[in-house]
Amino acid sequence: MSDRDLDLYNQVLEGDKGALEELYDKYEKLLYSFAYKSCGQKEMAEEVMQEVFIKVWTQKATYDSSKGKFSSWILSVTRFTSIDIVRKKENQNYSLEEERDTLHQEEPSAEDLAEWKEQGEIVREAVKQLSEEQNKIIQLFYFKGLTQREIASSCNLSLGTVKGRIRLALKHLRKELSNIKEKGGVGDA
CATH class of the missing domain: 1.10.10.10 (Winged helix-like DNA-binding domain superfamily/Winged helix DNA-binding domain)
Incomplete structure (x- = not known):
């Protein structure tokens, strides 16, 4: 991991928005590409990106430098976030399809x-x-x-x-x- 990534990450932990923007600028293309390959949809990939950086900002995902490189960690966060969003969307679509099927089966009673x-x-x-x-x-x-x-x-x-x-x-x-x-x-x- 580059020392700059660790410095930026530590600054983010202290509430530095500029450091978050710098991390975003550095990893945006890589993470978007990875998320797009995982989700297959532009909107979902954008949602994944947003969620990943919200997790970093709110410290819901925390990096431990003793466990590996920052880039590997943020890709892992992106991977798991992609999986969560795809599952969530599949469940929503399934529910909508069930509702449509139910609506087409019978007319509602009085x-x-x-x-x-x-x-x-x-x-x-x-x-x-x-x-x-x-x-x-x-x-x-x-x-x-x-x-x-x-x-x-x-x-x-x-x-x-x-x-x-x-x-x-x-x-x-x-x-x-x-x-x-x-x-x-x-x-x-």
């Missing part, structure tokens, strides 16, 4: 439609309880179907901020939905 309407009202009521910024993010992500990157771009936010707001909003939604269920539904107090 009871199903009434239940869906009631569930929709409960979710809308819970979303109203979110802060304005969380509500906006949830509306864009779940109801308008924008990607996290598109939201970040349109709202002039970092991707990490968007992900954090979605995570926090979902946490608040779970709590709010639980409160609504305890009260017995929408309009019951």
Whole structure:
């Protein structure tokens, strides 16, 4: 491992964004190429890259110089991140295919439609309880179907901020939905 890589990595551990950018610039092409070969899709490879550097920045992946070269370590992080993202996407696609198959098999009953309407009202009521910024993010992500990157771009936010707001909003939604269920539904107090 080059001494420069170790210096940069140690600076990243101390919160130096410039050092993270320098590591990114140095390894971007190698890691993207590796991720693309693993995933086979441009968007997934970009997501892998982002996740790898988030892991480095947040220290969810930590390098130990006694175990080998930095370049080998960061390639390993990329490999495992690629595997995780591919599995996650396959599970999402499988679930969507199951839902489509179910929808094509039978028309929903009147009871199903009434239940869906009631569930929709409960979710809308819970979303109203979110802060304005969380509500906006949830509306864009779940109801308008924008990607996290598109939201970040349109709202002039970092991707990490968007992900954090979605995570926090979902946490608040779970709590709010639980409160609504305890009260017995929408309009019951």
